[in-house]
Amino acid sequence: MPLKGDLPRRTWAYRADGPRRAFDQPERFEAHLIGFRGIGNTVGDPFSGKSGPLEPAVILRLPDGRKRCFVRGTFCEADQAYIMDLWLAEMDRIQATFDQTERPVKKFTSARFGEPGSAYLETEHFRWHSGTQQGTGDDHWSNEGDPAKAKIYRDGSLAAAEYWWAFNEHTGALMPFWKETTEAGRTRKYGITIAGTKWNGHHVQGGYAGGGYGGCGIKHVLAGPWPHGLFHEWGHGMLANEWQYGGGEAQADMDQCIARPNTRSNFHIHAPCQNVFDDGKGYGKTTFYAITGEDPNWGHNYHNSLPIGVEERSLFQTVARVGEQRAFSRTECTVLVTGWASTARDWRRSTAKWKRC
Numbered sequence: 001m002p003l004k005g006d007l008p009r010r011t012w013a014y015r016a017d018g019p020r021r022a023f024d025q026p027e028r029f030e031a032h033l034i035g036f037r038g039i040g041n042t043v044g045d046p047f048s049g050k051s052g053p054l055e056p057a058v059i060l061r062l063p064d065g066r067k068r069c070f071v072r073g074t075f076c077e078a079d080q081a082y083i084m085d086l087w088l089a090e091m092d093r094i095q096a097t098f099d100q101t102e103r104p105v106k107k108f109t110s111a112r113f114g115e116p117g118s119a120y121l122e123t124e125h126f127r128w129h130s131g132t133q134q135g136t137g138d139d140h141w142s143n144e145g146d147p148a149k150a151k152i153y154r155d156g157s158l159a160a161a162e163y164w165w166a167f168n169e170h171t172g173a174l175m176p177f178w179k180e181t182t183e184a185g186r187t188r189k190y191g192i193t194i195a196g197t198k199w200n201g202h203h204v205q206g207g208y209a210g211g212g213y214g215g216c217g218i219k220h221v222l223a224g225p226w227p228h229g230l231f232h233e234w235g236h237g238m239l240a241n242e243w244q245y246g247g248g249e250a251q252a253d254m255d256q257c258i259a260r261p262n263t264r265s266n267f268h269i270h271a272p273c274q275n276v277f278d279d280g281k282g283y284g285k286t287t288f289y290a291i292t293g294e295d296p297n298w299g300h301n302y303h304n305s306l307p308i309g310v311e312e313r314s315l316f317q318t319v320a321r322v323g324e325q326r327a328f329s330r331t332e333c334t335v336l337v338t339g340w341a342s343t344a345r346d347w348r349r350s351t352a353k354w355k356r357c
């Protein structure tokens with residue numbers, strides 16, 4: 001999300017206990033804030049000891065003109081608060097531009113958490129189903145030992161999901177059914193079943209995580225106010241998940257990394273000689289989407305919103321067709337696609353010295 005208007009310039013300070021600061025970097029430096037990457041949450045995980053806000057990553061323009069992404073946890077608390085204030089203001093700005101279809105929020109829960117029963121919670125775009133009692137020792141959603149923290153955990157989960165929806169709507173990537181209504185005339189919502197909770201006093205919902213069109217099941221929301229499992233399983237419901245090459249787990253993992261920019265398991269760094277997607281499953285092959293998403297021709301989160309052709313089995317077929325349909329000439333389209341491939345190839349070559357393959 002790029003910032004609008006005058007870009008704020010600030011002196012940034014690394015956290016003393018923060019990650020990844022090279023030994024020769026200064027503790028403070030000046031830079032312009034030019035945008036955000038991923039999302040944050042006003043609520044942290046109260047069971048983790050880090051109940052404070054979770055800031056998004058920021059893109060800073062350094063004094064020599066370079067642009068760099070700085071992930072959550074890099075900067076001091078004052079910088080963190082500054083990032084959150086600006087990000088929330090920008091979220092208000094973009095959400096005012098969204099589809100204004102009225103999405104009533106109903107509450108069906110009659111049972112209380114801690115007592116036998118089941119729960120149904122709704123927000124504007126999501127519906128959540130769970131048991132109301134603790135099903136396993138690590139069930140924080142229905143934690144009976146500390147019900148006040150469990151409520152914060154649930155509230156933070158619901159908030160995170162709505163921030164995720166907003167991010168996707170802003171980037172043009174919407175759930176396929178987003179404008180459909182149910183037979184009862186209600187707007188459809190993404191359904192989440194919380195595994196690991198106890199239903200009606202006796203049944204502990206099994207399972208860990210799995211997702212598809214319109215919903216998912218995730219144990220304890222993996223993990224509450226920062227539901228990385230939801231970000232991943234959401235990806236399994238997107239059209240791009242159907243690609244044989246570049247879809248599947250590669251695409252779903254990328255959704256997780258887009259929510260919080262990092263290079264999960266770094267497949268492209270560990271084995272750059274094995275092509276960008278060397279099989280149909282693709283856990284961890286996420287860096288490719290990140291580096292190509294910085295190309296303004298495609299944009300961040302582009303892979304979730306590309307229109308997929310019926311016969312297209314790979315990301316590259318889709319990109320070539322969309323390029324042509326955008327009225328690039330054949331030559332320009334070829335340059336675009338081959339240039340893009342060259343970017344990935346050059347990047348792999350430049351990292352080949354790290355290879356383990």
Ligand SMILES: [Zn+2]
Nearest residue numbers: 232236249252
């Ligand atoms: Zn998956």
